[in-house]
Structures are given as C-alpha cells and as structure tokens.
Amino acid sequence: MRTYQQTIDWLFTNLPMFQRVGASAMKADLTNITALCEYLGNPQEKFKSIHIAGTNGKGSTSHMLASVFQEAGYKTGLTTSPHLKDFRERIRVNGVMADQDFVIDFVEKHEQKILEQKASFFEIAIAMAFEYFAQKQVDIAIIETGLGGRLDSTNIIIPELSIITNIGLDHTQFLGNTLDKIASEKGGIIKEGVPVVIGETTQETKPVFVGIAKERNSEIIFAEDNFYQDLPSDLQGTYQVKNRRTVINAIIQLQKQGWKISEDNIRNGLLNVVKNTNLRGRWDILGHNPLIVADTAHNPHGLVEVAKQINQQPYNQLHLVLGFVNDKDVTSILNFFPKMATYYFCEPDVPRKYEIDELYKIIPEDIKDKHFFDTVEKALTAAKNNAKENDLIYIGGSTFVVAEVI
Numbered sequence: 001m002r003t004y005q006q007t008i009d010w011l012f013t014n015l016p017m018f019q020r021v022g023a024s025a026m027k028a029d030l031t032n033i034t035a036l037c038e039y040l041g042n043p044q045e046k047f048k049s050i051h052i053a054g055t056n057g058k059g060s061t062s063h064m065l066a067s068v069f070q071e072a073g074y075k076t077g078l079t080t081s082p083h084l085k086d087f088r089e090r091i092r093v094n095g096v097m098a099d100q101d102f103v104i105d106f107v108e109k110h111e112q113k114i115l116e117q118k119a120s121f122f123e124i125a126i127a128m129a130f131e132y133f134a135q136k137q138v139d140i141a142i143i144e145t146g147l148g149g150r151l152d153s154t155n156i157i158i159p160e161l162s163i164i165t166n167i168g169l170d171h172t173q174f175l176g177n178t179l180d181k182i183a184s185e186k187g188g189i190i191k192e193g194v195p196v197v198i199g200e201t202t203q204e205t206k207p208v209f210v211g212i213a214k215e216r217n218s219e220i221i222f223a224e225d226n227f228y229q230d231l232p233s234d235l236q237g238t239y240q241v242k243n244r245r246t247v248i249n250a251i252i253q254l255q256k257q258g259w260k261i262s263e264d265n266i267r268n269g270l271l272n273v274v275k276n277t278n279l280r281g282r283w284d285i286l287g288h289n290p291l292i293v294a295d296t297a298h299n300p301h302g303l304v305e306v307a308k309q310i311n312q313q314p315y316n317q318l319h320l321v322l323g324f325v326n327d328k329d330v331t332s333i334l335n336f337f338p339k340m341a342t343y344y345f346c347e348p349d350v351p352r353k354y355e356i357d358e359l360y361k362i363i364p365e366d367i368k369d370k371h372f373f374d375t376v377e378k379a380l381t382a383a384k385n386n387a388k389e390n391d392l393i394y395i396g397g398s399t400f401v402v403a404e405v406i
Contacts, residue, residue: 004100007107008087015121032119033153036127039113043134049157053145053186054165056302057199057243060235060282061165062144064247067276068269069140070094072261077141079129081122084280084403091129093136095277102132122146126153150188160257162189163250166200168301183208195219195253199246223249233270237283238312239305244270281402283309290391294402303336315392319383322397323347323376324354330362342386343370346379348400376404
C-alpha cells in the first residue's frame with residue numbers, strides 16, 4: 001500500500017492537472033465525470049448542495065457560506081480548488097480536511113478505473129469529494145466550480161441554490177474572449193427550477209443570466225439590487241464587501257427554502273470564516289513591521305480590487321514579490337501596481353512557471369527598481385532585508401507564489 005505522499009505523487013504523475021500543465025489537462029465535456037460517478041454509485045445524489053461559479057470571489061464566498069452553515073449546526077462539506085499546501089484542502093467536512101486514509105484507499109481501490117477513464121486530476125478530486133461527502137452523510141455540501149461552469153466537472157449536481165459571483169476576463173482560451181460568452185459558460189450551472197443568486201453584473205452579462213434563468217424556470221436574485229446590512233468578517237480586504245453581499249442574499253434565499261439559519265449564525269459565520277474553514281491566501285496578513293500580505297488574485301478583475309486595497313494602506317515604500325504562470329499577460333498585470341514600488345520577480349515552483357529569463361525580457365522599462373530571483377524564497381528574503389518597519393510587502397501574481405510563503 002502507498003503512503004499518503006506516494007498516493008499524491010501518483011496522482012500528480014499520472015493525471016493531467018490544469019494548474020500545473022495548463023490546457024492539456026482540460027476536458028471539453030462531462031463524459032468522464034459522469035462515467036466515474038456512475039461507477040461510484042452516483043454519490044453526488046446522496047447529499048444536498050450549493051453550487052458556486054464566478055471569475056473571482058467564488059472561493060471566499062464558498063468558505064463564508066460553509067462557515068455560516070457550520071455555525072447553524074449543519075454538517076457541512078466544502079470542496080474548492082486549487083489547494084495551496086495539501087491536496088486534502090480540496091475536501092473538507094466542518095473545516096477538517098479529508099482523512100489521509102480515505103485518499104489512499106480511494107486511489108488504491110479505483111486505480112484501474114482512473115487510468116482506464118484517462119481522468120484528469122480535477123475530475124478525480126471532484127469524484128473523491130462527492131464520495132467523501134456521501135460517506136460522511138453531510139447535511140449540505142458547498143461545491144465550488146473549477147474555472148468554468150457549463151462543462152465543469154462539478155456540473156452534474158442538482159443543487160438547492162446556484163450562485164454566480166461575477167464575470168471578468170480570465171481563462172479566455174477556454175471560456176470565450178468576451179464577458180457575455182464567459183457569462184454564458186458560467187451560467188451553465190443554472191439548473192431547471194433551481195434559484196440562482198448573481199453577485200455582480202455588467203450590461204453585457206445581466207441579459208445572459210436573465211435569458212438562461214428564464215429558459216430554465218429559475219428564480220433569479222441580483223444581490224447588487226437588494227439592500228442589506230453589511231456585517232463584519234475576519235476575511236480581510238475591502239473586496240470582500242461584495243462577497244458578503246452575495247452570501248447574505250444567498251442565505252436569505254436559503255431561509256425561504258426552509259434552511260434554519262439565524263441572524264446570529266450569519267454574524268458568527270462571517271466573523272469566524274478562517275477559524276471554521278481554514279481559508280488562506282485572501283489578503284492574508286503574514287507579518288507586521290513591515291506589514292507582509294499575500295493574496296492569490298491573478299486576473300484583471302481580481303487585481304483591480306487588490307490595487308484598491310494597496311492604495312488604502314499607509315506605507316512608506318511598497319515591495320512587490322511577484323511570480324506568474326506562463327499563460328498570463330504579465331505586462332497588463334503589472335499595470336495594476338505602482339511603477340515606483342520595488343519589484344522582486346521570481347519563479348514559482350511549478351512546470352507552468354513564467355521563467356525569469358523570459359520575464360526579464362518583457363518587464364517595462366518604466367519599472368526602475370526591479371530584481372530577479374529563481375525562487376520565491378530568495379525574492380521574499382530580499383524584500384524582507386530591504387524593507388523598513390513602516391513599509392508594505394505584497395506577495396502575489398499567482399496562487400503558486402502564495403502557496404510557497406504561507
């Protein structure tokens with residue numbers, strides 16, 4: 001029998017993973033996940049769920065909802081991606097990661113089927129999550145999509161509620177290069193007769209959601225149109241205001257559907273997200289004097305919110321530790337950060353990394369104070385050595401950069 005680490009190594013070695021290798025890991029239909037779940041006895045039909053898609057904020061929204069359900073006394077499953085440190089971050093019940101033995105046993109028992117099916121890493125992670133939630137007999141499972149919606153491996157569930165946080169330009173090679181095309185893909189999670197909460201809209205995306213909801217007889221709730229009392233949360237970052245609005249509107253709808261969730265449950269759930277779910281990487285404060293912050297934002301829609309947050313921080317000098325994967329438009333990303341900062345460019349430890357030699361060629365000349373490192377660790381060490389007590393060190397550009405520092 002493999003150890004847990006050997007099992008994870010086997011998954012990484014044998015299954016294509018989008019976060020590591022990019023487009024070659026993508027599947028263009030739901031055939032694989034449907035076959036896998038039928039083989040497992042359709043575990044996704046054995047628990048109730050909430051389905052969450054969107055360009056940004058879906059991870060925070062998922063964790064907030066899970067925290068509220070936990071405070072309300074429900075046994076709560078949560079599956080999100082990608083993981084930062086441990087594969088089992090993708091599969092939690094009441095904030096606790098799946099047992100190592102479960103992961104080992106699942107892979108050992110179903111190895112032949114996994115290989116026969118030519119399954120992707122994400123498909124197996126989702127099938128595994130569904131099986132775990134069924135075994136643990138959760139009351140509700142919060143299911144976050146991967147990068148899409150319509151063809152996402154999670155999209156074989158019939159949830160209690162669908163949620164779409166927002167639409168921005170990201171993963172355009174898979175989802176389309178306009179907001180309305182991406183909205184159509186994300187809107188694919190809207191199911192016949194199942195209400196949907198939309199967090200934010202634009203003039204391009206709203207008609208798309210209205211059309212899909214009408215076609216599928218789904219009640220549609222636009223969170224931005226509803227007055228609500230904002231509540232404090234332990235998730236830092238001004239951008240979380242929009243996610244809280246989405247969560248509160250979702251809870252109000254779920255209360256109408258019979259879920260017993262009190263005002264105290266909502267308040268305590270939002271205040272204790274990190275404690276209840278162990279979420280990391282969202283305006284994650286790693287140190288003080290100087291202030292050190294890590295954030296996983298990596299697309300324009302998310303980075304504009306991070307830029308606002310940085311601008312609101314008092315600091316003398318800004319130090320930016322940044323690394324990227326090779327399908328990102330680095331020059332456009334850098335437009336979100338002030339040119340007068342000190343930049344520490346680095347390589348995250350993944351095959352898809354944007355290599356320093358290539359980065360060096362494309363960094364704009366108007367960024368004067370720039371340094372290059374072949375590891376995240378070396379870049380962060382240099383930033384710490386250079387920073388003064390009242391400076392700000394921001395770490396980001398890629399989920400994988402953040403994963404190496406938290």
